[in-house]
Amino acid sequence: MLFLDVQIQKGWCRNMNPLLILGIETSCDETAAAIVANGRDILSNVINSQINIHQRFGGVVPEVASRKHIENIALVVDMAFEEARLSYQEIDAVAVTNTPGLIGTLLVGLSFAKAFAYGLGRPLIAVNHLHGHIYANFLEHDNIELPAVCLVVSGGHTSILYMKDRKSFEIIGETRDDAAGEAFDKVARFLGLGYPGGPAIEKAAQQGETGKIKLPRVFLDRNDFEFSFSGLKTASVNQWQKIKAKEGYSVHDLAAEFQAALVEVLVEKTMRAVEKFQVKTVLMAGGVAANQVLRDTMRRRAEALGIQLFYPSLKLCTDNAAMIAGNAYYHYMDGNFAPLNVNAYPGLLSL
Amino acid sequence: MLILAIDTATPVAGVALVDEEKVIKEEFLNYKKKHSETLMPTIDRVLRECESSLTELEAIAVSTGPGSFTGLRIGMATAKGLSLASGKSLVGIPSLDVLACNVGCTDALVCPLFNARKQELYTAFYDVTGEFPRRVSELMACSPQDFVEYALNAAEETGRKRLILLGDGYYPYEDYFRDALGESLLKIPRHLMFPRASALGSLGVEKAKRKEFDNVFTIRPLYVRLSEAEYRLQRGEI
Numbered sequence A: 001m002l003f004l005d006v007q008i009q010k011g012w013c014r015n016m017n018p019l020l021i022l023g024i025e026t027s028c029d030e031t032a033a034a035i036v037a038n039g040r041d042i043l044s045n046v047i048n049s050q051i052n053i054h055q056r057f058g059g060v061v062p063e064v065a066s067r068k069h070i071e072n073i074a075l076v077v078d079m080a081f082e083e084a085r086l087s088y089q090e091i092d093a094v095a096v097t098n099t100p101g102l103i104g105t106l107l108v109g110l111s112f113a114k115a116f117a118y119g120l121g122r123p124l125i126a127v128n129h130l131h132g133h134i135y136a137n138f139l140e141h142d143n144i145e146l147p148a149v150c151l152v153v154s155g156g157h158t159s160i161l162y163m164k165d166r167k168s169f170e171i172i173g174e175t176r177d178d179a180a181g182e183a184f185d186k187v188a189r190f191l192g193l194g195y196p197g198g199p200a201i202e203k204a205a206q207q208g209e210t211g212k213i214k215l216p217r218v219f220l221d222r223n224d225f226e227f228s229f230s231g232l233k234t235a236s237v238n239q240w241q242k243i244k245a246k247e248g249y250s251v252h253d254l255a256a257e258f259q260a261a262l263v264e265v266l267v268e269k270t271m272r273a274v275e276k277f278q279v280k281t282v283l284m285a286g287g288v289a290a291n292q293v294l295r296d297t298m299r300r301r302a303e304a305l306g307i308q309l310f311y312p313s314l315k316l317c318t319d320n321a322a323m324i325a326g327n328a329y330y331h332y333m334d335g336n337f338a339p340l341n342v343n344a345y346p347g348l349l350s351l
Numbered sequence B: 001m002l003i004l005a006i007d008t009a010t011p012v013a014g015v016a017l018v019d020e021e022k023v024i025k026e027e028f029l030n031y032k033k034k035h036s037e038t039l040m041p042t043i044d045r046v047l048r049e050c051e052s053s054l055t056e057l058e059a060i061a062v063s064t065g066p067g068s069f070t071g072l073r074i075g076m077a078t079a080k081g082l083s084l085a086s087g088k089s090l091v092g093i094p095s096l097d098v099l100a101c102n103v104g105c106t107d108a109l110v111c112p113l114f115n116a117r118k119q120e121l122y123t124a125f126y127d128v129t130g131e132f133p134r135r136v137s138e139l140m141a142c143s144p145q146d147f148v149e150y151a152l153n154a155a156e157e158t159g160r161k162r163l164i165l166l167g168d169g170y171y172p173y174e175d176y177f178r179d180a181l182g183e184s185l186l187k188i189p190r191h192l193m194f195p196r197a198s199a200l201g202s203l204g205v206e207k208a209k210r211k212e213f214d215n216v217f218t219i220r221p222l223y224v225r226l227s228e229a230e231y232r233l234q235r236g237e238i
């Protein structure tokens, strides 16, 4: 009887008072804030993108990004509350990305979040940005079976993680140099296709043909989960300089081959990880996970192996704060709070 | 009128609690640059030891710059977070104004200098004959050579015979300044060479008394310099 009472009470509390977490994300060039209830329901998701600012420079400039973050942070956070129709006092905790990312931009979000949490008398939760990306999947899908292999691939990172359960992640491989999205940006810039490079190359590739120009599948011969995209970028530049004057080759063919080479390595390495760790689930996340060719190729391979593949909707693929607040819910439940002296850290393994 | 002052413009991290009559508490730390780790615990300590809290404040004063870009942002992000959560107003004060407060009651031209790296200094010139320093120039970033030229001009225009140089931008060029300025250079004791959060707090009290509050949504650091990438864009290198 007592047991039942407790259950009812818990259920009642949960319904009446959902656990509300404010997430703050400034690890790269998006100033983002979001409020998520119970690690699941997104009440607001505000993203201030600096994309047109960094366009001029052909890539994200850390100092320029940091300057935009400090200008916008208070307004973006305020908008997240307005969109959720909540007052500041109604939230239960403040979560913030403190690694990995650009150190100068991380420090803006972290310093703000610490002070905001302190000012409201709420606990602070420090969230790993990569874990956040992976958790974007849990905001949208219910039936994810763990363990899983996760491919986080964006302008800032290319990592394969083994996710044993909701709390334990292990990075099993990373890029040794450029992130996949960075390689897209650099090659698109070289070919004059525009910024950001991912969508630009994807579009150009649709009119091109793979295999006409040959590019290497870097590290595919290696029996590990490491990546290198700087070499692919250099090979693309060199190949194009050799053949651009010749008849019959177009920039679209190079874009198609570049995309195919990059996607093939990402998919193959992911599938090798699936085999090694004997998992039934693959989770993709990050801006490059929005690439349709990557999605389709991964889907085909996953279906052939009879495993489940999940990726977030476009809006949750790229950097956002809802994924940070979503991940923070599990930290909250574990009482895993950050002290006021918590710092920001740019990198994990390599770099 | 209680003011919490936050200064992380230079390698010094300072936090102080000040009202119209007195400095209640001040913390000064010039040991490694770990502002992101030390600042919030210091703020918490200062408030606790004075049995105070954010709700009792009139405003939060923050040094706006120039100074270390990252340092300025850590201080300002912290001030913004505290301000937004507590509803307390912000008062931004240029960091060189704060340092100029270390000298008073002299007709010498006071020249605070922050190390701006790349062989440059952040500086401005001050008249300190009144209760608080009065800035008589722009905030600028310049080479030590240009600084000497500008400072001598400013001294001549305002009829000053002596110059007081202070700040962490002084030491790397000490020999040069001695040669270039000779007799007119006055040196002050070491403990006055660094910015004090108590001075920021005092300037904050004055600004709050005048009700010159800054908007938490729009206040931004005074960098004085563009970012390197913006310079390169300007020069057509990008």
Ligand SMILES: [Zn+2]
Pocket: A129, A133, A154, A156, A286, A318, A319
């Ligand atoms: Zn990301």
